[in-house]
Amino acid sequence: MARTPRTGETVLVTTHDLPMAGELREGFRHAGYRVELFTSGEDPAESEEPVLFILTGGARSEAGMRQAGRAAGLGLPVFAVIGRDGRESALPVVTTAFPAPADAEEIVLMGTRAIERGRLRRATGIVGETDAMVEVLERIVQIAPVDATVLITGESGTGKELVARGLHALSRRRHRAFIPVNVAALSETLLESELFGHEKGAFTGAIDTRKGLFELANGGTIFLDEIGEMPPQTQTKLLRILEQQEFHRVGGQKLIQVNVRILAATNQRLEQLVLTGDFRKDLYYRLNILTISLPPLRDRRDDIPRLVDSFVREAAERHDRGPFRGISAEAMEILLRHRWPGNVRELRNLIESMVVLAPGREIQAADIPADVRSGERSRALVPAGTAPARGSGDTVQALRPQLEFIFRTMMEMKVDIEDLRREFEAFQSEEQGGGVLVVPASGGEIVQPRRAGAPAEAGPVRGDPGAADDPGVDDHPGADDDPGAATAPGAADDPGAATAPGA
Structure with missing residues (x-):
């Protein structure tokens, strides 16, 4: 029994192989989709709500590549029936290839799944092809x-x-x-x-x-x-x-x-x-x-270029950066090498900051923060469970970058403490009969010197770094009209995202 057609969702099928095109038309119609048969001169962009493009042949022809490129530019999955030598499967815009003679039922089944994934991406912004x-x-x-x-x-x-x-x-x-x-x-x-x-x-x-x-x-x-x-x-x-x-x-x-x-x-x-x-x-x-x-971003590095492209477009539109071209190949290589301990959220925030601050219309390697270029951020934020097992022969060697970073940080802190001590001593010498109230600082306490004449019982001055009140709750979530309109207290924003984007 055929499903109820989905309003507007259209599968585009070329007519290079007419018998195959006919079988696909019947299969997708039975699955509940509209089907348009395409000749070599037609443009996928002129169709109503296309959701999938299928080349039944001619994947290496000029017309076929042009149509497939247009379809990919619209964000459509591109299926292609290819020759037995498999050369067409190497075309960058072809997402799924089927060696001839192809099975129409298999194409319909995989096409339906691809359409569902596309619908999900549009609904959530999840990006990922790994x-x-x-x-x-x-x-x-x-x-x-x-x-x-x-x-x-x-x-x-x-x-x-x-x-x-x-x-x-x-x-x-x-x-x-x-x-x-x-x-x-x-x-x-x-x-x-x-x-x-x-x-x-x-x-x-x-x-x-x-x-x-x-x-x-x-x-x-x-x-x-x-x-x-x-x-x-x-x-x-x-x-x-x-x-x-x-x-x-x-x-x-x-x-x-x-x-x-x-x-x-x-x-x-x-x-x-x-x-x-x-x-x-x-x-x-x-x-x-x-x-x-959900896998960490370091385990799905092939998705990074797609995520970057999505986040660049999103940030350029949000911050009115005009025709932003994207990211240079050198900069992309740096991002691909980074470990991304903060995962998709870290990538999204980094891309947004670079789009805003980049002097040109393309992110260059020099626009990437130094700690990302050098790998220091990755070493400082190694996720739990990623260190070598204790007792393994290469534990010390593997942990050397992290240990070096910790050592440098401790040395910098020592310098800061020495500077602070000297400032206190200088302050003490300026006060007549004054003294420095020395209290162990912990838990965010800010210890300040006590001027002469200050009451000893006053103790240290504790800084309250703007502790936020507990957020409120939206009493009108708009449950019937907008599923995403309800905002709960403390709800975390997550792009993603695996961002689009993401996920």
């Missing part, structure tokens, strides 16, 4: 339609929120609220109030009854980032929601029923937290029904 990211995208497409809980794992900055948004965008809940919450950004008391709401008079300052984020997300999706930081009492309440879809507001007795899908993410090993007693075992099993693991 095997690891294609696997992630296919996993999202596979599990998005079901309502099961999903646990998303990966290092910080890999784009876990983009994956969560993708799961929501392809689900039946996509027209309802998507509410992201950064668990680690809120104190235990505030977290419970924000998640579950509170009754009037439940605590000092609770002047009104207030709905929590689970109620605001009713019918939609809630994304709990950094779930490993959730306090034990809140874990118990979350477990009840997962099992019964019900909870009490803070200070309330009435059971609140909700219908919400829960997505969670962590950059920690929850199984280790279970062993140490910091995370409930039963909650872990309830969260770990379906999992998606």
